[in-house]
Amino acid sequence: MDTQGVATDPQLQQFIEIESQKQRFQQLVHQMTEVCWEKCMDKPGPKLDSRTEVCFVNCVERFIDTSQFILNRLEQTQRSRGAFSETMTD
Incomplete structure (x- = not known):
């Protein structure tokens, strides 16, 4: 299949879009985790205290x-x- 055929294959385009969405979601989760960890985690331990847990919940909701x-x-x-371009919504 030539490059033009690949560009017009709807199944391939859908697969690429789904994989791109997965990647963007993973990047967002990573960024959120990093921001909230830095903000809320004073000293890691075996359990989260209630203050830290509340901080994480609030941080994630605000993010x-x-x-x-x-x-x-x-x-x-x-x-x-x-x-309007759909690529801006990603």
């Missing part, structure tokens, strides 16, 4: 809220310019 807010703003900006 998700902030990411969603930024994503929505980017979508609004792109739509208002009339050039």
Whole structure:
């Protein structure tokens, strides 16, 4: 199959998109883990104390809220310019 055939193969395109989404999700989880670990973890131990656990929960919720807010703003900006692109939502 030539490169043009690969570019137009819908199954291959779908597979690539799914794998790209998985990669972006893994990057987001890694970034969130790193940020929240640095913010909340004072000294690692065998168990999380309640303060640390609450900190992690709040950190993850704020991270998700902030990411969603930024994503929505980017979508609004792109739509208002009339050039919305699905690649910006990733």
